[in-house]
Amino acid sequence: MRWPRWLRRRSSESVRLGDYGDAYVSVTKRPGDSPQVEIELPEAYARLVEFQVKTDDLGPLHDETLLAAHRYATTIGRIPAKRPDAIALLEWLVDMQLDRPHVVRKLRQQIADLEQLRYRDLLNGL
Incomplete structure (x- = not known):
């Protein structure tokens, strides 16, 4: 009704x-x-909550947790103030994925891309 x-x-x-x-x-x-x-919720905050829930429920090294961490990192990588956090999280993911060279390559490329954006932000005073 x-x-x-x-x-x-x-x-x-x-x-x-x-x-x-x-x-x-x-x-x-x-x-x-x-x-x-x-x-x-803003997408980045929703991804943070998803990552926290997966970490609490499954542990920090579970594949679903690692995927949630990656989603969160790529989302916050679009926020200039959060780029250093995104880079740190991606670097942590590299350490957790060393047995998967194809994943490590992609993660390292994402880190390089974010480092470039972060450098540009610094030059622009952000």
Whole structure:
């Protein structure tokens, strides 16, 4: 059943998550129903949460954790203030993947690309 607009109450709030950006929380209340809560997280923050959950549930060396770490690193690599963290995480992944030379090559290329961007950021005063 769709409630008339005047019976629905919606409230929204923005929460700052540091360098990750803003999360948006909205709550819609309808008479007689439980409130509906919607949360929009910035991609980088969502990847961080995914990585933390995999680490807690599966351990830091599990393949799914390593994949989550890679997703997080590539996502934060697009945020200038987070590039050093991305590079450090990718370097850690290289150490964890030494038995997979094809993966190490790709990771090292990503590190080189981020180092270039980081150098450019420094030149531009970011």
